[in-house]
Amino acid sequence: xxxxxxxxxxxxxxxxxxxxxxxxxxxxxxxxxxxxxxxxxxxxxxxxxxxxxxxxxxxxxxxxxxxxxxxxxxxxxxxxxxxxxxxxxxxxxxxxxxxxxxxxxxxxxxxxxxxxxxxxxxxxxxxxxxxxxxxxxxxxxxxxxxxxxxxxxxxxxxxxxxxxxxxxxxxxxxxxxxxxxxxxxxxxxxxxxxxxxxxxxxxxxxxxxxxxxxxxxxxxxxxxxxxxxxxxxxxxxxxxxxxxxxxxxxxxxxxxxxxxxxxxxxxxxxxxxxxxxxxxxxxxxxxxxxxxxxxxxxxxxxxxxxxxxxxxxxxxxxxxxxxxxxxxxxxxxxxxxxxxxxxxxxxxxxxxxxxxxxxxxxxxxxxxxxxxxxxxxxxxxxxxxxxxxxxxxxxxxxxxxxxxxxxxxxxxx
Amino acid sequence: xxxxxxxxxxxxxxxxxxxxxxxxxxxxxxxxxxxxxxxxxxxxxxxxxxxxxxxxxxxxxxxxxxxxxxxxxxxxxxxxxxxxxxxxxxxxxxxxxxxxxxxxxxxxxxxxxxxxxxxxxxxxxxxxxxxxxxxxxxxxxxxxxxxxxxxxxxxxxxxxxxxxxxxxxxxxxxxxxxxxxxxxxxxxxxxxxxxxxxxxxxxxxxxxxxxxxxxxxxxxxxxxxxxxxxxxxxxxxxxxxxxxxxxxxxxxxxxxxxxxxxxxxxxxxxxxxxxxxxxxxxxxxxxxxxxxxxxxxxxxxxxxxxxxxxxxxxxxxxxxxxxxxxxxxxxxxxxxxxxxxxxxxxxxxxxxxxxxxxxxxxxxxxxxxxxxxxxxxxxxxxxxxxxxxxxxxxxxxxxxxxxxxxxxxxxxx
Numbered sequence: 001x002x003x004x005x006x007x008x009x010x011x012x013x014x015x016x017x018x019x020x021x022x023x024x025x026x027x028x029x030x031x032x033x034x035x036x037x038x039x040x041x042x043x044x045x046x047x048x049x050x051x052x053x054x055x056x057x058x059x060x061x062x063x064x065x066x067x068x069x070x071x072x073x074x075x076x077x078x079x080x081x082x083x084x085x086x087x088x089x090x091x092x093x094x095x096x097x098x099x100x101x102x103x104x105x106x107x108x109x110x111x112x113x114x115x116x117x118x119x120x121x122x123x124x125x126x127x128x129x130x131x132x133x134x135x136x137x138x139x140x141x142x143x144x145x146x147x148x149x150x151x152x153x154x155x156x157x158x159x160x161x162x163x164x165x166x167x168x169x170x171x172x173x174x175x176x177x178x179x180x181x182x183x184x185x186x187x188x189x190x191x192x193x194x195x196x197x198x199x200x201x202x203x204x205x206x207x208x209x210x211x212x213x214x215x216x217x218x219x220x221x222x223x224x225x226x227x228x229x230x231x232x233x234x235x236x237x238x239x240x241x242x243x244x245x246x247x248x249x250x251x252x253x254x255x256x257x258x259x260x261x262x263x264x265x266x267x268x269x270x271x272x273x274x275x276x277x278x279x280x281x282x283x284x285x286x287x288x289x290x291x292x293x294x295x296x297x298x299x300x301x302x303x304x305x306x307x308x309x310x311x312x313x314x315x316x317x318x319x320x321x322x323x324x325x326x327x328x329x330x331x332x333x334x335x336x337x338x339x340x341x342x343x344x345x346x347x348x349x350x351x352x353x354x355x356x357x358x359x360x361x362x363x364x365x366x367x368x369x370x371x372x373x374x375x376x377x378x379x380x381x382x383x384x385x386x387x388x389x390x391x392x393x394x395x396x397x398x399x400x401x402x403x404x405x406x407x408x409x410x411x412x413x
Numbered sequence: 414x415x416x417x418x419x420x421x422x423x424x425x426x427x428x429x430x431x432x433x434x435x436x437x438x439x440x441x442x443x444x445x446x447x448x449x450x451x452x453x454x455x456x457x458x459x460x461x462x463x464x465x466x467x468x469x470x471x472x473x474x475x476x477x478x479x480x481x482x483x484x485x486x487x488x489x490x491x492x493x494x495x496x497x498x499x500x501x502x503x504x505x506x507x508x509x510x511x512x513x514x515x516x517x518x519x520x521x522x523x524x525x526x527x528x529x530x531x532x533x534x535x536x537x538x539x540x541x542x543x544x545x546x547x548x549x550x551x552x553x554x555x556x557x558x559x560x561x562x563x564x565x566x567x568x569x570x571x572x573x574x575x576x577x578x579x580x581x582x583x584x585x586x587x588x589x590x591x592x593x594x595x596x597x598x599x600x601x602x603x604x605x606x607x608x609x610x611x612x613x614x615x616x617x618x619x620x621x622x623x624x625x626x627x628x629x630x631x632x633x634x635x636x637x638x639x640x641x642x643x644x645x646x647x648x649x650x651x652x653x654x655x656x657x658x659x660x661x662x663x664x665x666x667x668x669x670x671x672x673x674x675x676x677x678x679x680x681x682x683x684x685x686x687x688x689x690x691x692x693x694x695x696x697x698x699x700x701x702x703x704x705x706x707x708x709x710x711x712x713x714x715x716x717x718x719x720x721x722x723x724x725x726x727x728x729x730x731x732x733x734x735x736x737x738x739x740x741x742x743x744x745x746x747x748x749x750x751x752x753x754x755x756x757x758x759x760x761x762x763x764x765x766x767x768x769x770x771x772x773x774x775x776x777x778x779x780x781x782x783x784x785x786x787x788x789x790x791x792x793x794x795x796x797x798x799x800x801x802x803x804x805x806x807x808x809x810x811x812x813x814x815x816x817x818x819x820x821x822x823x824x825x826x
Contacts, residue, residue, distance in 0.1 A: 056429035065495045071488075076485050083479075
């Protein structure tokens with residue numbers, strides 16, 4: 001018998017009926033004798049309802065009290081799911097972050113998990129109970145309630161799985177797995193049976209929205225097999241694991257598209273040491289995340305310096321750089337949000353040459369101009385004019401033969 | 414500077430605006446330099462919303478999970494009130510029952526407080542913070558969430574006041590104090606400036622709904638001065654304290670009316686030892702609370718045995734007694750829910766004779782027939798036909814001169 005940690009998000013537990021459906025799903029595994037831990041989010045809509053109340057009483061609610069407020073959302077869900085399980089004859093027990101002792105640091109609203117006490121959960125599992133855990137929350141060393149920030153319930157599930165040495169951590173979402181690319185753009189996109197942690201991290205970072213990058217990193221660090229699957233349809237989803245020799249390595253696993261970035265170019269910068277720091281220093285100090293960076297080799301002692309940032313930060317970034325441009329004696333700042341980033345990801349790149357060539361050739365054949373290029377060990381990203389975004393994705397999906405049918409790997413159960 | 418524990422119920426914190434109004438009230442005392450602890454209930458309507466969700470997922474929710482669910486109600490309020498206080502420049506910090514360490518027994522949904530750790534609260538008060546505490550909830554020795562049952566937030570406030578050795582515990586409600594009787598029945602009813610714990614306990618037990626009897630008993634036991642006042646209107650309310658020599662003792666403090674009782678008579682019972690036990694044993698085993706008990710002296714070896722119980726339990730009580738009546742060879746069971754109980758309460762009874770005579774004479778003058786009589790050291794209760802309930806209350810209010818104007822005692826502040 002195996003130990004599974006399952007996580008159900010806000011949509012999956014959005015109504016009493018859906019909570020009952022989750023109970024039925026969990027009951028199947030529990031009745032097979034598996035040890036089951038279930039991590040849940042707040043019912044969809046609840047967090048916004050609470051934030052709205054907070055906004056009515058305070059212009060700037062303290063993050064400590066906001067965490068006290070928001071953590072009630074998951075607490076409601078754990079009680080309801082435990083009741084629903086017991087109602088169909090499955091013994092269950094709920095735990096808040098505080099009760100499990102999910103200890104975090106004291107950074108309210110984006111706390112990081114430091115430790116989890118597994119003793120009590122193991123005792124319940126030994127007695128045949130399903131343990132229902134509130135996601136997204138913990139307590140600091142002084143028992144103040146903390147929350148983990150975006151995607152926090154995924155992180156709770158992975159951390160529980162690591163602490164309990166679970167056989168698998170299953171993230172139930174509203175999609176049935178990880179695809180070679182967005183099926184809304186490429187109808188032939190294939191669901192992947194398996195993918196490595198590294199690839200998933202690169203895909204998440206490049207714009208794929210299935211999982212928060214932080215929980216995948218956590219799973220990779222503790223080598224917790226992670227399965228993404230749908231809470232609404234049947235299927236084995238996608239298993240995210242360590243790269244192992246038995247895994248057949250496809251050249252490319254997936255193609256990610258991000259439209260959330262903007263490009264900033266500082267033109268006519270004197271080409272001398274320290275330019276990158278002068279420009280990017282103020283940007284990173286303002287907590288604006290810089291992704292791709294390109295500096296052309298200058299002519300006439302002048303160069304252009306280009307980088308990408310989240311589109312939402314474009315205006316603020318321009319303001320920050322106005323004085324820098326003046327003090328550097330640079331010509332001008334150009335902001336451009338009409339671009340898309342397309343990334344090709346695959347561990348196969350490590351051992352295969354020519355991926356970049358195939359990519360650039362395919363884009364060129366369609367007349368798509370590449371603006372910027374950035375590479376990592378298992379990823380190549382390019383930016384193109386946003387009008388070409390879908391065409392570029394479809395072109396690359398075809399160029400790397402990702403639309404082929406693949407056999408479904410049996411679920412290890 | 415004094416230490417006050419204030420409690421605001423569900424109606425007082427029912428909306429964001431009302432929470433802001435409570436913050437303004439608390440801020441006045443805090444700015445005067447008083448040490449302030451505020452205990453709050455769930456926003457009105459919230460508990461029912463949560464119970465409704467529970468009913469949707471389970472036919473018979475476990476009391477453990479119901480406590481996990483319901484305790485979120487007060488947790489939302491403590492966060493919002495702390496935010497509202499901070500928003501007007503008053504430093505505040507919220508605590509759940511678990512965080513304060515309000516330790517209770519493990520009887521879910523009607524737990525009793527065993528201990529409270531005051532250290533952390535005192536540290537916050539020393540640093541000039543208002544401490545906002547979730548009422549109605551605690552944790553058992555294994556950190557399972559418990560709730561205290563009806564009127565639980567009042568009990569939390571009194572227990573906090575006892576643990577912190579507060580100068581006064583103030584219960585804010587939707588009435589402006591304790592009255593000599595229900596002003597809806599007797600418009601001349603007077604608000605009492607002071608009343609003793611004992612009197613308040615008897616009045617609560619006899620049907621006055623201002624305070625739950627349990628919290629008054631708790632306050633009396635630990636000698637915590639308790640003040641009942643309105644969160645909607647100005648005023649000093651009613652102070653409930655120990656009887657002391659400086660207090661002018663009125664003969665009668667108040668008259669309570671209860672319409673929630675029913676009378677059960679077992680007729681033609683053989684008059685022999687053990688009758689009371691044979692009849693009341695099964696009733697109390699079924700957790701039906703028996704109030705007044707009357708056994709007439711029998712003639713011909715037969716007697717009638719009469720007692721009162723909550724009206725809601727009448728049908729169940731009859732079912733329970735059917736076999737008992739048969740085995741005793743009694744004639745029949747008569748149930749009667751057309752009665753009202755009127756109680757006259759006052760510590761002055763201890764030292765004054767003739768109260769009962771005055772009471773019976775006044776009722777007799779109006780042609781009101783007394784059915785049953787029961788007395789305690791400071792209380793006389795009678796039951797009458799419910800049609801005479803209001804008339805009886807008005808008659809007694811006048812007979813004991815309770816409608817006179819009294820001077821308002823200054824609030825010790």
